[in-house]
Amino acid sequence: MSGIVGYLGTRSAQEVLIHCLMNLEYRGYDSAGLAVSDGHHVEVRKEKGRIQDLEASLQLDSILHGNLGIGHTRWASHGNPSAKNSHPLTDQDQQFFVVHNGIIENYHALKRDLITDGYSFVTDTDSEVIPHLLRKYDTGDFIQTVRNVLPMLKGSFALAIMSASNPDMIIGISQENPLIVGFGQNEAFLSSDVSALLTYTKETYPIKNNEIAIITGEDIAIETINGEPIIPEKAYIEWNKEEILLNEYDHFMLKEILEQPASLKNTLENRIKNDKVYLPEVETFLDTHSFERFNKIDIIGNGTSYHSGMVGKSIMDKLLSIPVEVSLSSEFTYEHGKLDESKLVIVLSQSGETADTLTALKEAKSNGAKTIAITNNKRSNIARQADCLISMNAGPELAVAATKAYTSQITVLSLLSIHLCVQTESPSEMFLKELIEALKELPDIVDQTLVMTEDAIDSFAQVTEDQPNLFLIGRGLDYVLALEGALKLQEVAYLHANAYAAGEVKHGTMALVTPGVPIIALATQPHLKGKMVSNIRELKTRDGYVFGITTVGDDALTEVVDEIMYIPEAHSLLMPIVAAIPLQLLAYYSGTVRGYNVDRPRNLAKSLTVE
Template sequence: MCGIVTAIARRNIVPVLLEGLRKLEYRGYDSAGLAVLKTEGTPELTRLRAVGRVAELAAQADATQLSANIGIAHTRWATHGVPSERNAHPHISGGLAVVHNGIIENFEELRSKLQAKGYAFTSETDTEAIAHLLHDKLKTIPDLFDAVRATIAELVGAYAIGVLTEADPSRAIVARKGSPLLLGIGEDGHYAASDTAALLQVTRKVVYLEDGDVAELTLDSYRVTLQDGTPVERPVNISSLSADAVELGKYRHYMQKEIFEQPQALANTLEIIAGGGGISPQIFGAEAVDVLKATRRVLILACGTSYHSGFTARYWLESVAKIPCTVEIASEYRYRESVPDADTLVVVISQSGETADTLAALKHAKSLGMTKTLAICNVPESAIVRESALRLITRAGPEIGVASTKAFTTQLAALALLTLALSKINGHLSAEQEAGYLNQLRHLPVAVAKVLELEPEIEKWAQRFAGKHHALFLGRGSHWPIAMEGALKLKEISYIHAESYAAGELKHGPLALVDKDMPVIAVAPADELLEKLKSNLQEVRARGGELYVFADAGSEIPESEGVHILHMPEHYGMLSPILHVIPLQLLSYHAALVKGTDVDKPRNLAKSVTVE
């Protein structure tokens, strides 16, 4: 959940490291640091570290006029030890420096052994154990590359590491297991980073490392081996991202930008059905027809926002495709005894494709013999995509804001396609129904754009939320997960405590919380559950609760004192959840603006959750 940048080039790489860290701040940002080797005369290791944003580190670099052609850098999201300068990376042992993402599970054992050998620890981190262990290995294995391989052989857990040393200033070494890392092939040198976005400033040619890979970077070349030293070739990819894609542009925050990018993101994701006459299972891969025909039930594994998209899809899969569906939090699934079923399609959903819990749950399901797997993901080269038999890439583009928006709606679009493909292949979708759903999907970007026009009214509502400490979100049916997502967004960026409930559960406990100071937000589509929902809303009003209702046109919920209504432009049938989440995103965004919180980098959170 941190960011790494490594560089060796025929230029001053300090600006490259700092700009790379800025692009990676979304991955972790309680502290930042860098270490470089000044190579004029005797190689000398220089380290700078700062608590807070990368700007603090950049100020130090400017003040010291730091310059070098080889270095490593890091943004941190704390796992071991509080945010502080002494816990910030890089960590040093003798003349070598190490940066690390992930968690070393046996670090206490390593720490004890190294302390017994006389190593003094100055931080609370697991990473410092890697630095001292490597230093110890170099006493008997003088080659840095070989010493790194020997070091990682003793590590238990997940890691991506970058290493450099005064004793060998001509190269940097990187390695990965369970935490993302890629190489950048530049015209003036070689680079490594946790995310392509960090390297777009210098190159679009990237090499994605696999688990167990170790790589050496020099000015003129690079090489990759397995942990045992076996040479391997990894393909060079040309990234489709552009530097402009990760720039803020005219928007105040990345979250705002990404909310308003949703019409285009949906259009890009749904381009695969733009010209065809129907839904083809092969949009999920060449083997999809056979896999989907043999599917008797669906298991969806995901975390956070992706879990909410899967939860929404459960309603679609069971009502439209007529296929049983279970949705599980990935971090819970692999730690309980479940009953495997080889006829189950295991669907894993992740924005980054590197979510540690989801990746582990996928591997666990496969180990149980459930090999029919499908990844819905925004990153085509990610570990989860590579691990899955089938895949559908959501073309949302880079999402920088920690609170997911366009990744969520494109996941829902992908899951709608899966629903229709399963329904069609099992004979539950007539030609007329298929044509109707396809028309809705193709019109979806326009429908979302219309919802975005409601922003001025939602902004007024947000003013009322700024002084609140709690909120309830209500929904029914496929809109209950949308209420869950709305509550999560409000919590993430405004720090207002919010809970979501299926509206029918109000009288089973949550109604006790309702009073004039507890705003209640309801998602009210004009569907078969609307009358039931109206009764639930009356229960709130009878207890003095103030209602904020996102209602479809024709829902006939009257506005009155304590009942605020915002009418959606149109009812959208099965796909209505995709439209209804948009105003909830905007409500959270504007409430956070009023409160003055850090919208794109909410406290304690990181974008890519690559640790358990």
């Protein structure tokens, strides 16, 4: 995925676009570029690397003069990271300038035909076919040319386009890929994400499929591809500018880890009253689609969202009497069981734009299944297309590695599980009361965990500095937690961190245990601690260095581990939230002690809008 920005107004387009790209850099940082118009001609500047490299190049050379322009920060999906492959891209006559996010699935055929017609390609990207097609089918009318070319493109894409013959206009298109119009005072903006716009405006409109935005100095017009006018229903951004600033923190990842007590409060706000769960959006959904009609629940997500879904499945298994299955979005689309109106599909995505998850959602809907989306972006494609939306309300998450998203997703899944249980089952009132009370206490417990663990985890990160490998083990929900902890260490510390179900280690993995290899043993589930102690003993006999994490007051692990960390005790179903805190901190400090940029890990981007 990549980031797109656009600007038209009275300020320096270069300055506005660079600032917006800085706020979008988590979407891609392989290369960056700008195209700026002074009202007469368009100038392009591109650089490999981060936005700062582009900014430095502009300062060393000459600034781009003009009040209209488009910009791009790239995460390479076609063609290696290079200045050559960076956007904006243009045709050989430099008549059209395009920034693109997404995939043009039929670009091979389009490129072959264009080459046959004499068009020369200079990049390795799929995107370059777009300016060449615009040039080939140029009618002399910029808007009509775009309308003629769009049906030729297959795939998911967002585009911002400028024309040398119309240097006072930008056209924006969104086709299954996010692009947002921002409305300012005598100025207009385009962006892939609202976070780029918070400094300038909070009035936005997400461009829908089969719509185009035509931005000129006189107007922002939204039309269908066929030219029918649309009156945009403007949405107001609820986030504020302070939420996307680092302030006193060195990295967004640490800031967002430490924000989790507040983000969990926001997720829970107004959803527990008088010891009962209130989800009015689900109430409305169930008024139309009675839960009793469903005979199976599928939970789908990618990466951290998949792990959240695994925890959600365990909670639902405890509270509901119908089968629950959790799947990777990328697998579900092509390998799923029977889908029809008797199936409920719950999709998890922090951004609401994850391409694999969006495709899986469409697959579910096309087969008649009903869908609930749990996302942090109320105006995302997934939010709009699901039958029911439950917002996480966690605030912006700008570090690539998800932290707030994980804990808030599990919290929402817990609330949803309770709500569905009360609607359809005969639950133990005492069990539900205990779980609801535990949810109310959760933000404070997470706050206590941060206080108790941050310094100790920083010290342990020093121990792992020269270790290329690290293992995490756990049973039950602790195994899911181990998977999430390993993912974080892989993402930001580049460690070969691997998670295993503790009981399975002796079935092969034990061969990898050598003297001194660090092993994190998670033991937060009371009914499994006895077995965990036995598994740890097996590892210690092979001289593994075991770092145990368990709850306060439990001394069972103390005798068998090399180091112990205690965390506050919460309801056993919510321990994957509490115990995730030291693992998130471990990943953060392990990455920083190695000198890595933990906010922008190599080869990764925040939300993948390509499959």
